[in-house]
Amino acid sequence: MRAIVVRKFAATPEVAEMPVPEPGPRAVRVQLEAAGVNPYDQKMADGILDGVLPHDFPMILGIDGAGIISSVGPEVSRFAVGDRVVGKFLTPPAGHGSFAEYSVLPEDATLVRIPDAIPSIAAAALPTAGGTAQDLVDAAKIEPDHTVLIVGATGGVGSFLVQLANTAGAHVIATARGEAADRMTRLGAAETVDYSAGPLRAQLAAAYPDGIDILFDLVSSPEALADLTGLVHDGGIVYSTVGAVDEDRLRARDMRGGNLQSSGRAPELARLLGRVADGDVVVPIDATIPLTEGLSVIGATGARGKTVLTI
Numbered sequence: 001m002r003a004i005v006v007r008k009f010a011a012t013p014e015v016a017e018m019p020v021p022e023p024g025p026r027a028v029r030v031q032l033e034a035a036g037v038n039p040y041d042q043k044m045a046d047g048i049l050d051g052v053l054p055h056d057f058p059m060i061l062g063i064d065g066a067g068i069i070s071s072v073g074p075e076v077s078r079f080a081v082g083d084r085v086v087g088k089f090l091t092p093p094a095g096h097g098s099f100a101e102y103s104v105l106p107e108d109a110t111l112v113r114i115p116d117a118i119p120s121i122a123a124a125a126l127p128t129a130g131g132t133a134q135d136l137v138d139a140a141k142i143e144p145d146h147t148v149l150i151v152g153a154t155g156g157v158g159s160f161l162v163q164l165a166n167t168a169g170a171h172v173i174a175t176a177r178g179e180a181a182d183r184m185t186r187l188g189a190a191e192t193v194d195y196s197a198g199p200l201r202a203q204l205a206a207a208y209p210d211g212i213d214i215l216f217d218l219v220s221s222p223e224a225l226a227d228l229t230g231l232v233h234d235g236g237i238v239y240s241t242v243g244a245v246d247e248d249r250l251r252a253r254d255m256r257g258g259n260l261q262s263s264g265r266a267p268e269l270a271r272l273l274g275r276v277a278d279g280d281v282v283v284p285i286d287a288t289i290p291l292t293e294g295l296s297v298i299g300a301t302g303a304r305g306k307t308v309l310t311i
Helices: 039-046 120-124 127-140 156-167 178-187 200-205 222-231 247-252 266-277 291-296
Strands: 002-006 014-017 027-036 055-060 064-072 084-088 094-096 102-106 111-113 147-151 171-175 191-193 212-217 232-240 256-259 285-290 306-310
Touching: 002 291, 014 291, 027 084, 027 120, 027 127, 064 120, 084 120, 084 127, 084 266, 094 102, 111 266, 120 285, 120 306, 127 156, 127 212, 127 232, 127 256, 127 266, 147 156, 147 222, 156 171, 156 178, 178 191, 191 200, 200 222, 212 222, 222 232, 222 247, 247 256, 285 291, 291 306
Parallel strands: 055 094, 147 171, 147 212, 171 191, 212 232, 232 256, 285 306
Antiparallel strands: 002 014, 002 055, 027 064, 027 102, 027 306, 064 084, 084 111
16 A cells, blocks of 8 residues: 655655555554644654654654544444544554555544545544644633634634634634735634734734733744733633743743643544534635645645645
C-alpha cells in the first residue's frame, strides 16, 4: 500500500510502499478515504515523540483519518466490517498513521461512526482541530455575551473555534488579514481585527477599556501572548494551544486558563460530528490533495481552514 513515511526522526517525508497491516485482537483495520493534515504531523517527523511514546520505523505519519472498516480482529465488539468511521490514528506504538491506504488501531481508540450526512473528507478534518476547539470552549465555560478574542482565527482550530464560541453566545473578535474578514463573519465573528495593520493590543485597547473576558491564542510566542494578556481584565480567562501561557502570571491576576492540550476522545468527537450533521458547524476545507502529492503540504503554513489528503 502507499503511505507517507519517515525512516528516522528529522528525515524528509517520502511516499513509500508499505505492507497492508492486519488487525490483532480488539483492533480494526480501516481502509482510509481521507486524512486531515495538522501541524503536529511535521512535529512527529521531526521527533517530538522521541522518548515520549514507543514508535516504529518506517513511521507512517498522519493523525486524523476517515474511511471504512475493512477487517476486524478477534474479540472486536464495537465495530463491524463496512462501518464508516473517523478517528485519531496515533496510538502506541506510534508510526501507523492515517497517511496511508490502510491503518490498524484499537477499537477503544478515538474512533467513532460517521453520520450518513457527512462525507469522509469533512469527517477527516475534524478530530484534532475540531476537538481542540471544542475542548477550549468547554474549558472556558463561555457564557452569553462574553467577549472572546481569538488570535489565529483563520487556521483549522481557529475556524472551528469562531463557530463554537459564536454558538455559545459570545461576542467573537477574530484576528485575520483584511481579505479574510468576510469569511470570519460568515463563520460567526462579530468583528475582525487585521493583525497586519498594527499591534493587536493597540488596536483593541481603546475599543475595550474594561478588558475582554476570554483570550484564545493559537499562534503567539510567550512574549507576544504576555503582551496580549494585558487586554484581558483581572479574573478573565487565557488559553494557549502552543504552550505560551505563563501560568504563574495568570494566577497573580486571579485569572483562569493555561496551556491546553486537547484530549479529543471519542465522546467529544461524536458530539462534534452531531453538530456538523445538524448543520450547526461548517467544516472549513481549504484544500483537498491526493495522498501521492501530500508531501507538499506537510509542515506548510498559511492554510485558511483545513487541508485534507484524499486516498
